[in-house]
Amino acid sequence: MTNITAILKKEFRSYFNSPIAYIFITFFLGISSWLFFRGFFLMNQAEMRGFFGLMPWLFLFFVPAVTMKLWAEEKKLGTVEILMTLPIRDYEVVIGKYLASYALLAVTVLLSLVLPLSVSFLGHPDGGTIVSGYIGLLLMGGAYLAIGLFASTLTENQIIAFILGITACFVMLIIGEDIVLFNAPNWLFPIFSYLGLGAHYSSILRGVLDSRDIIYYLSVIGFFLTLSSVSVESRKWR
Amino acid sequence: MIEVRQLTKSYGPTIAVNNVSFDAHAGEVLGFLGPNGAGKTTTMRILTCYLAADAGSAAVAGYDVFEESVEVRKSIGYLPESAPLYTDMGVIEYLNFMTQVRGIPKSQRKERTRAVIELCGLEDVIQKDIGELSKGYRQRVGLAQSLIHDPPIMILDEPTSGLDPSQIIEIRNLIKDIGQEKLVLFSTHILPEVSATCSRILIINDGKIVANGTPEELAGQAKGEEIVHIAIRGPQAEIETKLDALEFVSQWAHVETDDGIDGYRVTATQGSHAAEALFHVVVDNRWSLTELRQESVDLEDVFLNLTVRE
Numbered sequence: 001m002t003n004i005t006a007i008l009k010k011e012f013r014s015y016f017n018s019p020i021a022y023i024f025i026t027f028f029l030g031i032s033s034w035l036f037f038r039g040f041f042l043m044n045q046a047e048m049r050g051f052f053g054l055m056p057w058l059f060l061f062f063v064p065a066v067t068m069k070l071w072a073e074e075k076k077l078g079t080v081e082i083l084m085t086l087p088i089r090d091y092e093v094v095i096g097k098y099l100a101s102y103a104l105l106a107v108t109v110l111l112s113l114v115l116p117l118s119v120s121f122l123g124h125p126d127g128g129t130i131v132s133g134y135i136g137l138l139l140m141g142g143a144y145l146a147i148g149l150f151a152s153t154l155t156e157n158q159i160i161a162f163i164l165g166i167t168a169c170f171v172m173l174i175i176g177e178d179i180v181l182f183n184a185p186n187w188l189f190p191i192f193s194y195l196g197l198g199a200h201y202s203s204i205l206r207g208v209l210d211s212r213d214i215i216y217y218l219s220v221i222g223f224f225l226t227l228s229s230v231s232v233e234s235r236k237w238r
Numbered sequence: 239m240i241e242v243r244q245l246t247k248s249y250g251p252t253i254a255v256n257n258v259s260f261d262a263h264a265g266e267v268l269g270f271l272g273p274n275g276a277g278k279t280t281t282m283r284i285l286t287c288y289l290a291a292d293a294g295s296a297a298v299a300g301y302d303v304f305e306e307s308v309e310v311r312k313s314i315g316y317l318p319e320s321a322p323l324y325t326d327m328g329v330i331e332y333l334n335f336m337t338q339v340r341g342i343p344k345s346q347r348k349e350r351t352r353a354v355i356e357l358c359g360l361e362d363v364i365q366k367d368i369g370e371l372s373k374g375y376r377q378r379v380g381l382a383q384s385l386i387h388d389p390p391i392m393i394l395d396e397p398t399s400g401l402d403p404s405q406i407i408e409i410r411n412l413i414k415d416i417g418q419e420k421l422v423l424f425s426t427h428i429l430p431e432v433s434a435t436c437s438r439i440l441i442i443n444d445g446k447i448v449a450n451g452t453p454e455e456l457a458g459q460a461k462g463e464e465i466v467h468i469a470i471r472g473p474q475a476e477i478e479t480k481l482d483a484l485e486f487v488s489q490w491a492h493v494e495t496d497d498g499i500d501g502y503r504v505t506a507t508q509g510s511h512a513a514e515a516l517f518h519v520v521v522d523n524r525w526s527l528t529e530l531r532q533e534s535v536d537l538e539d540v541f542l543n544l545t546v547r548e
Contacts, residue, residue: 006338010327017326078322082383085286086339087311236290 003088007096008103011070015104020069025108028062033115046123048116052133052205056173056198059144064165066104067148068158070097071232075156084232091229098149098225105141109134129207136204139217143197144169146224153231172220173197239264239391239421240285244294247280254280256445257294262438264390267417269436270425273545277445278425279319282393285423286316299391312341315389319396321380325369329360329379332368333386340387354382358412374405381412392416394424398431410435429541443545465533466512467493469501472525477502480519486510499528 015021035058036051043050074080083093116130151165152158174180176196184192193199197220200213240262247255255277262268270278283289285296287307296303299313324332333354337347355361358378363371368379377397384392397413398406413435416422426432432439433453441449441456449456470477477500481490486506493501506512513532520527 002341003339006335010324010335013331014324014326077325078318078320079324081283081288081318081322082316085288085311085314085316087308087341088339089308235288 003092004096004099007088007093008099011097011100012103015066015100020066021104024062024066024104025111028058028108029112029114032058032112036115040119046119046125048119048125048130048133049205051112051115052137055137056140056201059141060166060169060173063105063141063144064148064151064162064169066101067145067152068161068165069152070101070149071152071228072156072158072161076158084235090232091225094149094225094228094232098145098228101145101149102142105145106138109137109141126207129205132207132209133205135209136201136213139204139214140197140201143172143217143220143224146221146228147172150224150228150231153228169197239299240423241297242281242285242294243296245281245284245291245296246293247284247289247291253445255284255291258442258445258447259294260440260447260450262421262423264421265417265419266438267413267422267424267436269432269439270423270442271427271429271432271439271541272425272442273427276442276545278442279395280445281442282316282395282423282425285310286314286393287311312387313390315384315387315392317377317380317384317392317394317397320399321377323368323376323379323383326367328367329364329371332379333382336383336386342387350386350388354385357385358382359408373400374402377401377405377409381409385416390420392420392422392424394422396425396427398426398428406431441541441544448544464506464508464510464512466504466506466516467501467529467531467533468504468513468516468520468527469495469499469529470520470525471499471528472520472523474500476523477525480523484515484519486512486515495529497528501529503533 015024032051032054035054039050071080074083084090113134116125119125147168148161148165151168152161154164155161173196175184175192176199181189181193181196194216200216203210204213240260242261243259245255245258246253258277258281270281272278280289284291285298285303287303287310290304298310301307301309301313303310327335330351333351334347337350342350355364358381360375360378360382363375363379368376371379377400381394381397384394394413398409401409410431413422413424417435417437424435436453438452439449439456440447478492481487481502481504488505488507490502490504493503495501504512504516506515513530517527517530
C-alpha cells in the first residue's frame, strides 16, 4: 500500500510539476463550458443534459492525453529501468499510476461543478440527475483512463500512445452506438450493446444508478489494468 | 553474493548473453569489461530482475532472480546506463521518493537522504531540478539513488561514461570506497578504468566470458611469460653465459644503460618468478645489482587479444 501511495503521489505531483495539469484543466473546462453554453441559451432550459451528453466525446480526446505519458515517457527516458528494479510489484506501479491519473481527472471533473452551480442561479435544474450524471462521469472517465493507460504501456512514443488510446476508446464507445448496433450481425448485438462504453453511461444519466452499470465500469477498469500489468511484465517473458 | 550459472539470453536471432557463469563476493569490485554490444548491460539487467534470462540461473544475495525477484531487488542498488532520472523532479524530491519506494522507515528517511547527499557531493544542487543538472551531477544523483537503502550489492552500468576527467576520478574513488564493504559490479569499455578501480575483471565478448581474474593475473595470462629488466655490474661474458645457462630464461637481449652498466631484457617462462631468481643468481655470483624491475604487461594487449575477432 505504501508503494502504491508513493507512486500515486509522485505521478500526481509530476502532473503539476509540468504544465500538463494546468493545460488540461484549463482547456477541458474552457471547451466544455463553451460547448455547453452555446446550446444552453438556445434551448433556454435550466438543465445539464447537454453537458453530460458531450462528455463521452470530449473524454475521447482529453483522457488519453492524461495517460499517454504514464508509461511511454518512462520508457523513453529509460527511468522505467530504475522503476521496475525497485522492490515493488509491477501491479503496484500500474495501480499507483492509474490512481494518479484518476485524481487529476477527478479534480478536473469536480472543478466543472461551477457549471451546474451557475445553471442553478438561472433556474431550477434537477439535482438528482446532476448527482447521478457526475457519478456516471467519474465511472466512465475511469474506464477511459484504464484504456489509455494500457495504450501507454505499448509504446515509448507518447503521440502513438495518445492515438492508440483515442482509437481504443473510440472503438469501445461506438460499438454501443445505434448505427453500429443495427448494422452488426444479430448474434453480436447483445455483446456490443453490453460492451459499449456509452450505453451504461446514458442509463446512469437517466438517474437510475443500477449496480449492473457500476459493475460494468469496474470490470472494464479491472480488465484494462490487468492488461497493463501483463504488458509491463511482458518484457520478462521467456 | 552473486552466483551466475549458464546464463543465456537472446533477442530474436541475436544471442546477447551466451552461457555466462561467474561468482562474486562481498568486498570485491568487479569490473565488467567488454566492447560495446558485448552483453554487459543485458547481464546486468538480468541480475537486477529487469529482464528474464532464456536459460540458466542467477542468484543474488541467496535469492533467485526470477523466483524471488522482490527480495533480490531489495538487496541491489542499480544505476542503469546514462543515469535515467525524472527530469521534472527536484533533487530532494526525487531522493525522497526513492526512500519511500525503497521501503525505508519514516524515521530514517531524512538521515539516509542526508547521508547519500554528503557521500555523493550533492550539497550544492539540492535546491535544483534534476533537469537543470549537468551530466556529472546527474550521474551523482543516480549513484545517490542507488545507495540510498545502503544495499550490500551495487550494480553500476557505465557509471563514468560521458564525464570529464576529474569527475571520472571522483566517481572511481567513490566506487573504491563503496567497494570496501559492498560488492560492486560495474561495467565499462574504458581500459584504464578497470586497472584503476577493480579487484577483479571479467572480460566479456560476444556474450561470452573470455577472461576472469585480477588485473595482474590477466596481464600475465595473455603474455604467457614474464619480462624482467635487470642491470648488473660485473664481468659481461660471465653474466651472459650464466643467462644462457638458466633454465627459465627463454631469451635475453643486451640493453645499453645510461651509465654504461650492462643491462639485459630477460624473457622468462610464466610463473618462474624470474625477478627473484635473477636476484639470487646475482647475489650467489657476488656481482652487484643496480636495477631490477618487472615489466608490467599492458592490459590493453590482453583486452585486444581476447576481444578482437580474427
